[in-house]
Amino acid sequence: MSHPIAALANVPGVAARDAATTGFVFNHTMLRIKDPRASLDFYTRVLGFSLVRHNDFPEAEFSLYFLAIVDPADIPGDESERKAWVAGLQGVLELTHNHGTEAQDGAVYHDGNSEPRGFGHICLSVPDVRAACERFEALGVPFQKRLTDGRMKDIAFIKDPDGYWVEIIQPTPL
Structure with a gap:
């Protein structure tokens, strides 16, 4: 049985890692x-x-x-x-x-999530997404998407002071 990651080698445009990139971070x-x-x-x-x-x-x-x-x-x-x-x-x-x-008054930078769209978000993995979201709620952090919103009930999005979205996930299933 092949390793599941081997299937990614068949995705168009994906090349094998060049040895010259060893050590890149x-x-x-x-x-x-x-x-x-x-x-x-x-x-x-x-x-x-x-x-x-x-x-x-x-x-x-x-x-x-x-x-x-x-x-x-x-x-x-x-x-x-x-x-x-x-x-x-x-x-x-x-x-x-x-x-x-x-x-300056108002927003200064484009957050990438209004037209024209570009940059989307950064992501933070937390041990317990529910507990993290409860804490963000208590701290008055604005949400773009709560766990209860939409179809994806295992991720949330909060906003930083400039309106950039921060996705909140946990590494294990809810």
Whole structure:
């Protein structure tokens, strides 16, 4: 019997992994944010990320915040060590703040989920999706889709302060 993943080799456009890509790591996704205080609070307090690196570029008027779900005790104290460590992580979220946007009225960035559609969402896997959703509800986090909405009763979508969707799943069946 062949391995179930072998069937994916027959999907059009899927090539075998080139040996030259050994060691490649999907490191991060970048989202532009309007207000770093609101976004950092959401991603750290609400979703459990740790701020692993921060860079300000005053001459270019922007700041970068790198977040990951890691034990804060594992974050290297030395800046050069931390930079290399962060570059080797998987699943890092880079938040980019263009200075001054926090003072603008209304939405500043397109969330990708209204016309024209593009970017869709990021996803967080949690041990218990029901408990996580109850906590988000208690914290006043806006939902795009609750577990009870639609046909897919095992996933939820919440919104971050900029309206980006965050899918919430659990690794085991409900």
